[in-house]
Amino acid sequence: MPGLIPDLVSGILWPHWALIVAALAAGVLAVSCLLCAICCCCQRCRHRKKPQDKVAMGLGSVCSSTTTHLVQPDVENVDSSLGGPRQWGxxxxxxxxxxxxxxxxxxxxxxxxxxxxxxxxxxxxxxxxxxxxxxxxxxxxxxxxxxxxxxxxxxxxxxxxxxxxxxxxxxxxxxxxxxxxxxxxxxxxxxxxxxxxxxxxxxxxxxxxxNEAEQMGELCLSLRYVPSSGCLTVVVLEARGLSSELAEPYVKVQLMLNQKKWKKKKTSTKKGTTAPYFNEAFTFLVPFSQVQNVDLVLAVWVRGLQLRAEPLGKVLLGPRASGQPLQHWADMLAHARRPITQWHCLQPSKEVDRILALQPRLRLPVPRP
Incomplete structure (x- = not known):
């Protein structure tokens, strides 16, 4: 009917600017809903086309040499290049x-x-x-x-x-x-x-x-030094990798002062094992003024079938040592009152005696029945 809309508008108590704002808000809402619907439709179309477009493609299928040099190589090429002559340094x-x-x-x-x-x-x-x-x-x-x-x-x-x-x-x-x-x-x-x-x-x-050096076996020990009291604590923990022919291994702990034999102790004997567990502690009184003149030698001895003990290998620690034993001794002095534990490879007894300038003992022949 003519004049209906103007009569309805005039009958509403809202001001004209409020009506304009409401109309704009309704338009923006309608446009947003339309855009969301379009995006959903496009997403579904992409998901449907993805299985058809999924094609594996490597560098071998590319004929252009320029493209091959510019693209990152395959994983197989990287793994093969690691086997070059410079991989070990x-x-x-x-x-x-x-x-x-x-x-x-x-x-x-x-x-x-x-x-x-x-x-x-x-x-x-x-x-x-x-x-x-x-x-x-x-x-x-x-x-x-x-x-x-x-x-x-x-x-x-x-x-x-x-x-x-x-x-x-x-x-x-x-x-x-x-x-x-x-x-x-x-x-x-x-x-x-x-x-x-x-x-x-x-x-x-x-x-x-x-590593041939580790075939003789290894010895685990702990060192702790207290400068105020001069107590050097040596804990013989365990050994491993000893020869299978050994019967009764034990460890001798020897302390040397100014290249002369000073004090010595030994652990108990473990029977029928190539990986003995000792966990025995020994304490030596070493004044702080003499700690740089002390050499610590731990020797693994065995008593075979002939009831005669022979040294299997030795570990030298102290100022005249080198490598890991010297590092272990330095760590003990740097961290006073704290036990420092480490594994050590056994060295030949003659080599340790040569460093300590020890003369080998003359053995008397054992009479055989």
Whole structure:
């Protein structure tokens, strides 16, 4: 009917501006609902087309060489590239042979690009094939993959043995309570080198091999020193990896002062085991003024079927030690009144006696029935 809408508008008590605002709000709401409906429809269409468009595509199907170089390589290519010659890192060595002293002088400079899971605590172990059991261990460098050693060691090699001798350098990751993880290894034939000149080169590390030094066994011990009272507490915890032919292993703890035998004690004997558990503590009174003149030697002895005890291996700790034993001794002095526990590889008894300048005892022949 003509005039109906103006009559209805005039009958509403709201002001004109309120009506305009309500009309605009209704329009905005309608447009929003329409856009939402359109978006939902598009999403459904995409989900329906996705299974048809899902096609696997690799770099092998691309013919253009330019595209292949610009795109990131596949996972298989990355894994294969890790097997290159630089995966184990490098080590810098200097070699010098003295004909007068008949010694090969090895200078451990530094290592770089070591491969480990995160940061490592690397150290190096050096040995020569002509001297079985003789080895040198560097200081442990914490939290780095590029350690700087700057250490020197020497090995006695006769000129006739030089062409067949092999220098072996192992880089290991130090673990205080578990087996040390090998990071790389270098086997360098000394016969290919010129002994008349000092040579310093970077060498590529190869994959680590078997560790012969740990075949003798390992010993776990704890050290604690109290400077105020001068109490040195040595706790022999356990051993592992001993020879299967051993019958009754035990440990001798010997303290030396100024390269002379001072005090000694020993643990109880464990029968029929290659992994004995001792957990025995020994206390020595060592004044703080003499702690730098003390050497601690722990020897694993065995009593075989012939009822004669023989030393299987020894561990030397103190100022004259090297490698991990020296680090253990330094940690004990740096953390006074706190027990420091660590595993140690057994060294040959003759090697420890040579470092301590001990003379071997003359054994009397045992009469046989």
């Amino acid at each position: 490098r080590i810098q060595l200097s070699l010098e042979y003295g004909f007068g002293s008949q010694e090969i002088r090895v200078g451990l400079k530094q290592a770089a690009d070591l491969r480990a899971k995160g940061m490592a605590d690397p150290y190096a172990r050096v040995s020569v094939s002509t001297q079985a059991g003789r080895r040198h261990e560097t200081k442990v460098h914490h939290g780095t993959l590029c350690p700087v050693f700057e250490e020197t060691c020497s090995f006695h090699v006769l000129p006739a043995e030089l062409p067949s001798a092999t220098l072996k350098v192992q880089v290991l990751d130090f673990k205080r309570f578990s087996e040390h993880e090998p990071l790389g290894e270098l086997c360098l034939p000394l016969g290919t080198l010129d002994p008349q000149h000092v040579m310093e080169h970077w060498y590529q590390l190869g994959p680590p091999g078997t």
